[in-house]
Amino acid sequence: MSRPCWQLVVLWCSIANMSSAIDQHTLVVAEIVDAETGEPIEDARFFVGVGWLEASKGYSWQDHTITKCTAGKLQWPRDGRQGYDVQCIRIESPGYKPFVTVPIARNHAERIPDTATVVTPGQPVKLTIKLQLDLGIVGRVLTPDGEPARSAQVGITQDCRSITLKEGQLSNTTFWQYDNGQDIWDPPPLVQTDDEGRFALPDDLPPAGIVVAHASGFVTKPLAEYKAGDDLKLHPWGRIEGKLDWGVLPNAGVRLCVQYLNEAAPLIRYQKEYLTTDASGAFVIDKVPPGYSSFSHQVSEASHNWYGHPYQSVLVEAERAPTRFTLGRSTSIVGHLPAGLDYANITVRYAVNGHDGSTAYELFMKSKVGKLYRSPPVPVAVDGSFQFDGVRPEHYQLTVERRGRRTTTRLGGKNFSVRTLPDDEEAKPQDIGEVFVRDIPKAAVSSNPAAVRNQR
Incomplete structure (x- = not known):
């Protein structure tokens, strides 16, 4: 059963006796009431979401805007604030299901969503918002063998209020707090199942995800796809047995970071785990959730412990446990x-596709490791073909250039990726296909077009 990204139960009305006077920036005034009784809800609060991220994540909730409603009255913005060009408002109260308005846009905003209510600052939209009682989410967790999962952890995770995972355990510890140590936003709900594997959670609004961890396995499910009372069957944990291979560079004692990814529930922000390769460059990780695990390495130990390129992901499938692979295992690209x-004086080269303005990227490109992830310019064969050997998994940008005595002109290029191969899969040359070019003249007709492939 699908659920909307926001709810809208609104009556247009005038709101009198607001807790603060409407000023030139006010966009919304509202009364928060119980949907059954119509009585004001005294302990309601609200905060603002901006910058629609994507359908799977929704808005970025600005928890610094959390404001308590006085006598069930809401006003945004207030206290000298100007608000945002486009925002939505989330209203919460204990015992009620949260409510999210449609986008509310200032009339001079550059980009206004089709679903938005457009408002002139100082002439606010006036709403009555009816909160429904929270009936909760109930269900049952089963082990991979179909038995009730006792003492499994079950939680709801959202963008900006996320469940984390570390060493097979879920945590709802928040990271942002006031100076007095109080959480800015309540931690995401996290409960344990009973002896029959059953659980009960407060309800929420998509986009959000249900996440479950147990000694026997792990599972996630988007909240919009979950039906109350459904069984959540766990998938067995995976295991990674990896090894680092940077050729002539030291492979021992290298600090790595691994982040667990899950395309089905992108709202789950798994805790990044850190590890160090042993004397042989090997490392082992237990209780890995099924899906992709993304690795990065420590770029600098200076003032910041930056982790960044090279990035390499490996698919972990519990059915194939353990997953064995080599970080930095290279292949050929054609x-x-x-x-x-006419390819006279035409060369190609590649380098990791990154952000030139990023300090971590710049440090990586200048490092000894960074030199393994870029190539010098090599000539293109007269038939237009090229080949590079020793290319390690990453995302790259290929550049085509004309090299003169004094100048070098970029003529085209292409982005490509080199995927990670399990250790039991043979490495074969990867064909990235045809590369776009411009401003290259046609070749003169020759009776003996010698075409010799270049190699790195």
């Missing part, structure tokens, strides 16, 4: 430029 052009 490709070609359009046929029939």
